[in-house]
Amino acid sequence: MVSTGSSDVVAQLRRAGCVFAEEEADLLAIAAAETGSDLEQLVAQRVSGTPLEHLVGWVEFHGLRVGVAPGVFVPRQRTGFLVDEAAALARVQGLDRPVVVDLCCGSGALGLALATVLAAEGRTVDLSAADIEPAAVDCARRNLAPLGAHVYAGDLFDPLPTDLRGRIDILLCNTPYVPTDMIARMPPEARDHEPRRALDGGPDGLDILRRVAAAAPSWLAPCGHLLVEESETQAPVAAAILRQQGLNARITESDEHYATVVIGTAPVGRT
Structure with missing residues (x-):
């Protein structure tokens, strides 16, 4: 299990090309805590290319938190x-x-x-x-x-x-x-x-x-x-x-x- 806020998580995300690795690490940790998901699995999915929004379940759009889910287009x-x-x-x-x-x-x-x-x-x-x-x-x-x-x-x-x-x-x-x-x-x-x-x-x-x-x-x-x-x-x-x-x-x-x-x-x- 990857620890919350771990520099290892940030490093993995950076290697995968995530520009905002620190912010993404925090969001994944929060999502894991709120849903009871395994953080290591979430990180692995993100590194493999799964959209962050699908993993955390929402996207910020026009100042709002809008729910999204796998198989749903993420608003730009x-x-x-x-x-x-x-x-x-x-x-x-x-x-x-x-x-x-x-x-x-x-x-x-x-x-x-x-x-x-x-x-x-x-x-x-x-x-x-x-x-x-x-x-x-x-x-x-x-x-x-x-x-x-x-x-x-x-x-x-x-x-x-x-x-x-x-x-x-x-x-x-x-x-x-x-x-x-x-x-x-x-x-x-x-x-x-x-x-x-x-x-x-x-x-x-x-x-x-x-x-x-x-x-x-x-x-x-x-x-x-x-x-x-x-x-x-x-x-x-x-x-x-x-x-x-x-x-x-x-x-x-x-x-x-x-x-x-x-x-x-x-x-x-x-x-």
Whole structure:
């Protein structure tokens, strides 16, 4: 049994390439103590490439502790920019009770973060979420239960109740956008431990976005917004895809977060 705070644990993690070895050693020790797990086994799993978040059971995202589990996509810190952009849109439109859907929701982190931000401003969110991965659906249901959100299992819009059609004010959709040929170059933490369907966006990384864009106009409320994260090089093509479906599209970027978000807005007088 490796002792808590042992320099040996830190050394093992450093040799495995963990940049923040000291912090990870502390988190693993706490997780072992809280769950009764064997610290040595946790360290071995981490050294073998298991994501730290899967081992400790949570990730810090947008100032919140969000539960994650094996087989669930770990939200990236850069995606907090998408949440910020969504909150800004809700403010600009004066939405006191926006209808929000977190599609491809994974752990439900985006919906949870947006609802938390708006709640601090006195706004209540009517939140729903959906994902195709069973492990993600279970995880999102646990995370979003305190909000009374509904989490649906299925492919994109398919499981959503029809009464949401034409009513969604904010559609958060962190679609898979890694080109298929690039999956092999991803870090093992993602490539080997996160669902392939949560990563693989097809030949150019935009296949899932095309499907979302084709259906989104019928689900968005007038002036409703679709927000998707893309790479800087993909963003112009993604914006063109949204425009082809009748949405007004613009690209926003954050140097601080190293993030690019494409926003598609439904026109006011669309039919």
